[in-house]
Amino acid sequence: MKTKKIGFIGGGNMASSLITGLIASGHSPSQIWVSDVNQDALKTLANNLNINISVANEAVIEEVDVVVLAVKPQVLREVAENCVAVIKNKRPLVVSIAAGIAQESLSRWLGTEVAVVRCMPNTPSLVLTGATGLHANTNVDEEQRDLAENILRSVGVALWVDQESELDAVTAVSGSGPAYYFLLMEAMEQAALSLGMQEHTARLLIQQTALGAAKIALESNESPEQLRKRVTSPGGTTEQAIEAFEQGGFRELVAKAVLAAHSRSIEMSKQLGEQ
């Protein structure tokens, strides 16, 4: 995998975090290419990461074994259709990280014979703790699956789904998920301020508590329910808080929110595919 040449079309937030992760995990910067319409973004990437840059998407595709499509979903069709000739000729593995762009749309724009892995990453990829779901079309072989998985694993965990429709659930759970935790952090901070706590004290205590809860959940064999019960002393403070959450319909509200994100993901895939 470290000998493969990887090209990024679009050098924004997600591309720069993936490139940072690849280099941190031992990939040589000389094997990485990136193209972008924004010359300043390209110069910053070249200066900071010592990778190869170009303003021409086709020139990057000419050089590489894997093409990562990392532009916004709204411009992907135009980008794909402008690159179709070089992709058909070069036959690289295409990895799309665009939210809401279905395999069917990518095949229609790039050609049905192209090997495409579609991914749903999330923003913690920027700090190398991302969570990504991946789906391969039937043209992708074992070596290409490993390649795609390794790229996304360089910025966190990467898990395959068999059915592409599962990516809508991945989007609703881990794609949008960081925002759910931030909302809880916002609400806890407001509550802490109302108790008279200083803002910087509240923020740090809440951030460290979120990190600690995630770390213990990852490192322990116990379920979230068992871990919650360990914090909840009978007759103590946590019990009162959990009871307030349950009585307020917390679980039903979370289910409703995740279902709303899931429905929107399906709707967006249809809209963006028809654009």
Ligand SMILES: NC(=O)C1=CN([C@@H]2O[C@H](COP(=O)(O)OP(=O)(O)OC[C@H]3O[C@@H](n4cnc5c(N)ncnc54)[C@H](O)[C@@H]3O)[C@@H](O)[C@H]2O)C=CC1
């Ligand atoms: N940021 C996020 O939380 C997540 C993003 N994604 C997906 O990742 C993709 C990239 O997102 P970001 O990095 O956040 O966006 P971004 O806006 O930071 O980066 C996109 C880059 O594409 C460049 N670009 C625009 N038109 C171009 C063209 N014709 N040719 C070459 N480059 C062009 C822009 O100049 C920009 O640097 C999107 O499709 C998004 O759906 C997926 C999951 C999470």
Ligand SMILES: O=C(O)[C@@H]1CCC=N1
């Ligand atoms: O909110 C969105 O539509 C995108 C997809 C997952 C995270 N952000």
